[in-house]
Structure formats: structure tokens, C-alpha cells
Amino acid sequence: MRKLLFKLLCHFATESDTQSIKLLADSHRHELGFIVRKTIEEAIKVKEIIYCSEGFLHFHHRKDNISTLYHLCVDKSCREQGIGRKLVSTWEAYSLECGIKKLRLKCPVDLTANGFYHHLGFTRVAIEAGKKRSLVVWEKKLFKxxxxxxxxxxxxxxxRSEVEGLRKLWQKNQDSRNPFAHVLFSPISSPPSATDYFKNLKEKNxxxxxxxxxGAYQVQQGKKTYEELLSFLENFYLxxxxxxxYVLPDIVPLSSDSEEIIEYKVSETIYQCQHFFDKMPDYIQQRAIAPVQGHSLSQINRCLEAYINMGVTRIGFGSFGTSGPNGSVNMLSESSLRLFKTVVDTAKEHNLQVHCFxxxxxxSYNRLLRNNIVPHTLDSTTWWKAGGFGSIFFPHTSQIQVTVRKGIETTTKGLEKLKQKTNHDCYFCRDLDMLRTSRNHRIMHNLASWLDTLDSNND
Structure with a gap:
């Protein structure tokens, strides 16, 4: 018996369990059909039945690294107690240990169990004809x-001067972390001094x-044409x-775009990324970050297929819902979360690094975690923009407009309670008056809160 997988509740069935399994199977003929005793006996001999007193799961590991579920049965009096989920998770864990890459099963289309498999992370891949009724084919890819x-x-x-001022201000926080250790900047929209400044910082370690x-945002805002962007990037990167x-050039679809425009932008993004990538030397190709765009699963998969074939090692997702002027504000819709989950799962399969733009x-980060979406890296401008507009946030909280007294959290007493609740305290939020009057204090406080958020989830 494999350690850790089978505790007291679940184990590989033994010969003494045969009669109990047969009785359970016979009482669920509508769902399972008729299972002969010999089938059960043979499966037990080769350790292909996971059993507990309330149910069993019958499976088979194929030579092509696919494990097929034949039967899953839970006693009717014991349902909705997590037993079926435990049996499936045990099968999944054991399959992963054995090097299985995919789980597969078929379920009659009229059974409510289809919803159960969907909630366990299985994907419906087909509906096929059965002997008496149609069957839904479900699959789930396994990853270590x-x-x-x-x-x-x-x-x-x-x-240069503004970033240097913020770096010096951070030193007053007496925090050993370096919030500017990893930087993303757009040379087409940043002052020329930024390029030399960051290059110099890198040379000094x-x-x-x-x-x-x-810098696709410049095109999105109508400040540059796409042709101007491509010409600038080619020259600058080289x-x-x-x-x-090096982020490859893309065209960002907006929520306000029609389906035709979105399709055009996705197709153009794929084409231009491929074309631009091919023109770059090996050094840049090895460090390219390919942006995945699209508002449908088909569009996302086309991007992924193209980038995998190109051989990039890092992809980025930023195709969120948009709002505000010219779609300048990203929003985490349920649809974009589902698409991002597909990107992360596919990246695991192909050993790609994932960045969240x-x-x-x-x-927003906490919503990603709740949906089991964990990118390798992420960037944000909210700490900067929110501070500039008079707002602050703490770890795991929403923004608070602090320049005016609107609620208890904008008073000294309320702020202290919030700091205790979130376990956050930095130099920049120790003086409420400074938060109200100093843009840079708000910006740096938000940056410290971002780092605390990541650290608390990484522990």
C-alpha cells in the first residue's frame, strides 16, 4: 500500500472486500450497469479497485499513461459527505505517482454525476453514443x-529623478527588501533617462x-500607431x-471591441509576434515574453500553440476585461479568470513560465489564488496610480480614499485597527497626515503592502 495515499478510510480492495463491493455495485445498476463478480475479483488482484466501507472506485492504468475510470460508486445513504471526492482524489494522487498524464472517464449524459466531475476539475471533451444512452467523455490532465x-x-x-527619489525614500522604511529588484518599464512611454538609469543600476547589481x-498601451490610448510601435521596438531591442x-508586440483587445475586431487583434498579435521574433537575434529570442491575448478559449489556444512552436520559455497573460477611458483599467471577470486558468495549466504541461500583466x-491577486491561478511573476501599476489618486490599500484589502475623511478607516484610531488586522506596519503609514498630504508616502505604502501580500501567501 502506498504511504500517505490510503489512510484508514481508503485502501486497495482485498479479496475479503469482494462481497461488499458486489453488493454496492448491484444496488447501483442504474448508474453502473451490471458488473459480474469475476470482473471485481480480477480488478482486486491487480490493485485496480480503491475501497472504503461506503464506496469504491474501479480504474485501469493504460500503457499510454492514461488512467480510465470504469466505475465509481458511493452508498446512497452516505452521499454528500465527500466520500466520492476522496475516492477520486486518491485515484488521482496514485495515478500521478505512477506517472499517469491524464485521467479519463465516461458518464451517461442523464446523470447528475456530470456536475460532480466538472467541479473536480475534469473537462468535457466529447459526447459519444453508448449502448443504451449517450455518454459524456471527461478528461483531466495531471501535473506534478x-x-x-x-x-x-x-x-x-x-x-530617473523620480525613481531615484522613491528608492531613497524607501530607505527610511528600514526594510531589507528591495521593491525595485525586478523592474518592468516601457521605453517608448518612459523618459529617455529611464533607459540609461536602469541599465546603470543593473551594471551595479x-x-x-x-x-x-x-508599450502596446500607447497604441491602445491612440498615442502611437501600431506601425510606429513596431519600428521603435525593433530598433530599441536590437x-x-x-x-x-523583452515583451513581444501585441494588440490588446478591449471589452468594447466587437467580435470581429477582437478576432483581428488576436490574429494580428500572433502574426506580429512570430514575425518580430524571427527577426531578433538568439539572445533576445531566449528572453522573449510572448503576450497571450483573446476573449475566447479558441483564441487563447491559438496563441499558446503559436508560442509553443516558436520555442519561447515565458508567456504573459493580460487579456482581462477592460473599463475606463480607452480601456485603461483591467478588470478580473469570471471569463478572464477561466481563460487565465487555461494558460497556467497549459504552461505547466509545456514547462513555460507565466507572467501576469x-x-x-x-x-485581485487573492482572487487569482482562490481560483488556483498562480503565475510565476506579476506586475502592477496600482500601487503607483492609487497613491497618485489619493488612495491606499493594505494586504488583502480594497482601496481606501485617504485624502478625505469618509469612514472609520480614515481616522487615526481606525487606521491603527486596520494595521493590526492586516499585520502591516511600515514607515509610510505611521503618520496619517503624511498619507493624506504626501503622494509619495501613499505610493510607497502601497508598494510595501504589495510585498507583504505576496510574502504572507508565500509563507
Whole structure:
């Protein structure tokens, strides 16, 4: 018996369990059909039945690394107690140990069990004819669990003097962490001084990684044409091969776009990424970050297929719902979360690193975690923008407009309670008056809150 997999409740069935399994199977003929005793006996001999007193699961490991579920049965008096979920999770864990890559099963289309498999993470791949009724074919890909601790990338669009001022201000926090260790900036939208500044910091080992963003936001805002963007990027990337990451050019679909426009933008993104990638030297190709765009599963999969064939090692997802002027604000819709989950799952299968472009504040990150979406890296401008508009946030909280007294949290007493609740305390939030009057204090407080959010989830 494999250790850790089968505790007191679940174990491989033995010969003494045969009669109990047969009785359970016979009492569920409507769902399972008729199962002969010999089938049960043979499955027990080769350890292909997982059993507990309230139910059993019969499976078979195929030579092509697919494990097929033949029967799952839980006593009617014991349902909705998590027994079926326990049997399936035990099968899944054992299959993963054995090197199985995929689980597969077929369920009659009229059974409520189809909803059960959907909630367990199975994907419906087909409906096929059965002997008496149609069958839904479900599959689930298996991946070895990887402990991912997301790394924060500070997204900046400021010049040398402003960033240097913020770095010096951070030193007053007496925090050993370096919030600017990993930086993403767009050379087309940043002052020219930013490029030399970040290059110099990298040469002095004061910055670990510098990524160059493609600046598609400039096109989205109507400030540049796409042709101008492509021309600028080609010239800039070729003349700046010192960076650690190069975001390939994309065209961002907006929520306000028609289906035809979205399809055009996705197709153009794939084409231009491939074309641009082919023109770059090996050094840049090895550090390319390919943006996945699309508002449908088909569009997302087309991007993934193209980028996998190109041989990139890092992809980025930023195709969230948009709002505000020119779609300038990203929103985490249920649809975009489902698409992002597909990107993360596919990346695991192909050993790709995943970056999340333009996540909001800590609450947005927590939504990703609740949906089991964990990127390797993420960037945000919310700490900067929110501070500029008079708002602050704490780990795991929404934004608070602090420049005016609107509620208990904008008073000294309320702020202290919030700090205790979130276990956050930094130099920048110790003086409420400074938070109200100093834009830079709000910005740096938000940055500290972002780091605390990641650290608390990484522990």
C-alpha cells in the first residue's frame, strides 16, 4: 500500500472486500450497469479497485499513461459527505505517482454525476453514443505539483529623478527588501533617462532584472500607431541587448471591441509576434515574453500553440476585461479568470513560465489564488496610480480614499485597527497626515503592502 495515499478510510480492495463491493455495485445498476463478480475479483488482484466501507472506485492504468475510470460508486445513504471526492482524489494522487498524464472517464449524459466531475476539475471533451444512452467523455490532465512563489515586478513609467527619489525614500522604511529588484518599464512611454538609469543600476547589481515592455498601451490610448510601435521596438531591442526580458508586440483587445475586431487583434498579435521574433537575434529570442491575448478559449489556444512552436520559455497573460477611458483599467471577470486558468495549466504541461500583466491590487491577486491561478511573476501599476489618486490599500484589502475623511478607516484610531488586522506596519503609514498630504508616502505604502501580500501567501 502506498504511504500517505490510503489512510484508514481508503485502501486497495482485498479479496475479503469482494462481497461488499458486489453488493454496492448491484444496488447501483442504474448508474453502473451490471458488473459480474469475476470482473471485481480480477480488478482486486491487480490493485485496480480503491475501497472504503461506503464506496469504491474501479480504474485501469493504460500503457499510454492514461488512467480510465470504469466505475465509481458511493452508498446512497452516505452521499454528500465527500466520500466520492476522496475516492477520486486518491485515484488521482496514485495515478500521478505512477506517472499517469491524464485521467479519463465516461458518464451517461442523464446523470447528475456530470456536475460532480466538472467541479473536480475534469473537462468535457466529447459526447459519444453508448449502448443504451449517450455518454459524456471527461478528461483531466495531471501535473506534478510545483510550489510557485510569485515574484513582484515593479511596473514603472517614470524618469530617473523620480525613481531615484522613491528608492531613497524607501530607505527610511528600514526594510531589507528591495521593491525595485525586478523592474518592468516601457521605453517608448518612459523618459529617455529611464533607459540609461536602469541599465546603470543593473551594471551595479542594484537591480536584479529589467524587463522591457512593448508599450502596446500607447497604441491602445491612440498615442502611437501600431506601425510606429513596431519600428521603435525593433530598433530599441536590437540596440539594447542588456535587458533580462523583452515583451513581444501585441494588440490588446478591449471589452468594447466587437467580435470581429477582437478576432483581428488576436490574429494580428500572433502574426506580429512570430514575425518580430524571427527577426531578433538568439539572445533576445531566449528572453522573449510572448503576450497571450483573446476573449475566447479558441483564441487563447491559438496563441499558446503559436508560442509553443516558436520555442519561447515565458508567456504573459493580460487579456482581462477592460473599463475606463480607452480601456485603461483591467478588470478580473469570471471569463478572464477561466481563460487565465487555461494558460497556467497549459504552461505547466509545456514547462513555460507565466507572467501576469497589469494585475490590480492585493484583492485581485487573492482572487487569482482562490481560483488556483498562480503565475510565476506579476506586475502592477496600482500601487503607483492609487497613491497618485489619493488612495491606499493594505494586504488583502480594497482601496481606501485617504485624502478625505469618509469612514472609520480614515481616522487615526481606525487606521491603527486596520494595521493590526492586516499585520502591516511600515514607515509610510505611521503618520496619517503624511498619507493624506504626501503622494509619495501613499505610493510607497502601497508598494510595501504589495510585498507583504505576496510574502504572507508565500509563507
Amino acid at each position: 505539483s510545483e510550489v510557485i512563489k510569485p515574484r513582484f515586478i515593479a511596473s514603472l513609467s517614470a524618469g 542594484q537591480v536584479e532584472n529589467v524587463w522591457l515592455d512593448c 540596440n539594447n541587448q542588456w535587458a533580462d526580458g 497589469g494585475i490590480g491590487g492585493p484583492n
